[in-house]
Amino acid sequence: MNEAGVDRMFHALADSTRRDIVRRAVTGDLSVSRLAEGYAMSFAAVQKHIAVLEKVGLVTKKRRGREYLVSTDPDALVLARLALDQLEEAWRGRVDRMADLLAETAPPEQRTPTKGQDR
Amino acid sequence: MTVTSVDKNYDDLTLTLIADFSAPIDRVWQLWADPRQLERWWGPPTYPATFEQHDLTPGGTVSYYMTSPEGEKFPGWWRIVAVTPEESLELLDGFSDENGNPKDDMPVTTMRMQLTTTDTGTRMALHSVFASREQMDQLIQMGMDEGLAQAVGQIDDILATSASRQQA
Numbered sequence: 001m002n003e004a005g006v007d008r009m010f011h012a013l014a015d016s017t018r019r020d021i022v023r024r025a026v027t028g029d030l031s032v033s034r035l036a037e038g039y040a041m042s043f044a045a046v047q048k049h050i051a052v053l054e055k056v057g058l059v060t061k062k063r064r065g066r067e068y069l070v071s072t073d074p075d076a077l078v079l080a081r082l083a084l085d086q087l088e089e090a091w092r093g094r095v096d097r098m099a100d101l102l103a104e105t106a107p108p109e110q111r112t113p114t115k116g117q118d119r
Numbered sequence: 120m121t122v123t124s125v126d127k128n129y130d131d132l133t134l135t136l137i138a139d140f141s142a143p144i145d146r147v148w149q150l151w152a153d154p155r156q157l158e159r160w161w162g163p164p165t166y167p168a169t170f171e172q173h174d175l176t177p178g179g180t181v182s183y184y185m186t187s188p189e190g191e192k193f194p195g196w197w198r199i200v201a202v203t204p205e206e207s208l209e210l211l212d213g214f215s216d217e218n219g220n221p222k223d224d225m226p227v228t229t230m231r232m233q234l235t236t237t238d239t240g241t242r243m244a245l246h247s248v249f250a251s252r253e254q255m256d257q258l259i260q261m262g263m264d265e266g267l268a269q270a271v272g273q274i275d276d277i278l279a280t281s282a283s284r285q286q287a
Contacts, residue, residue, distance in 0.1 A: 084127040087134050087247060090163075092122055095138045095243075097160035098150050099121045102142040 012056045017041070018049050021070070025059050028071030032061070035070060123242075132249040141240040148205040148234060151175070158183070166193070171219075175202050181210075182219050196221050200229075208232045226254035 013019055021035060036046035050070060053059040061068045123137040140147050150156050154170035162168035162185045172182040181197035194215035201209040209232070214225040231246040 081127075081129060083249065084129065084132065084134050088125055088127065088136070091134070091136050091245060091247075092125075093163055094160050095121050095136070098138075098147075098243075099140060101150060101156060101159055102140055102146060 009056045012052050018053055022058055022072050025070045025072040031067040031069055134247045136245045138243045144234050144236050144241045145205050147241040175199055177201055194219055206234055
């Protein structure tokens with residue numbers, strides 16, 4: 001996928017309803033109408049969101065009987081981004097907690113800078 | 120700011136994070152070496168970690184579980200690849216079944232941690248690698264499907280940030 005493609009994909013994901021649809025459609029067994037039940041908006045509005053996601057290739061629709069099932073089909077680059085962003089968030093949280101622990105347990109003499117360069 | 124830099128390589132599936140702490144190197148090492156301190160920062164407050172086994176020697180095993188707000192336990196393991204006390208640690212990090220046995224079909228990540236003394240305290244360099252794209256996909260799906268750890272709660276923010284960065 002080229003850069004313009006990535007831009008379009010992230011634009012499609014800039015909307016919280018569409019992100020939620022991408023998440024819920026991971027299992028691939030929800031129909032358009034089942035998905036639409038979860039949102040306080042018209043069926044047509046939800047259909048429109050799904051169409052945006054479909055256009056950039058984040059979800060696919062397949063016919064089953066009288067309805068369409070929606071399933072998430074994200075690009076590898078998007079997945080890589082999600083995975084590494086999740087990991088980054090987890091580590092930022094860990095580093096914050098580490099710093100808190102260090103501050104909490106540092107003996108007083110370690111807290112006082114010897115050369116007075118502390119704020 | 121404690122986190123000095125974060126580099127993510129979307130092709131190699133690696134994350135490199137540099138953090139600077141205003142504490143001496145032996146003190147920072149204790150955060151890893153003492154399981155009682157480790158469990159105060161490894162898991163998020165909503166999913167606290169409990170370490171049962173903690174053998175920081177080459178080939179050694181560390182076992183832990185994280186507990187969800189509903190009381191459900193998510194066990195995990197570390198296999199220590201290399202360790203130099205007060206300096207560096209390399210390990211594999213994976214998931215276990217309810218009996219604490221490693222699950223072979225679950226994703227494994229490799230993590231390297233290096234400590235160095237700086238003018239203001241200690242620098243921690245952390246390098247984390249997904250074993251494969253398939254394993255990475257699996258972690259994402261778990262995050263999406265099961266709400267594992269804090270992944271789901273934060274995905275909106277992450278996506279929103281990524282999206283706004285893209286638009287900027």
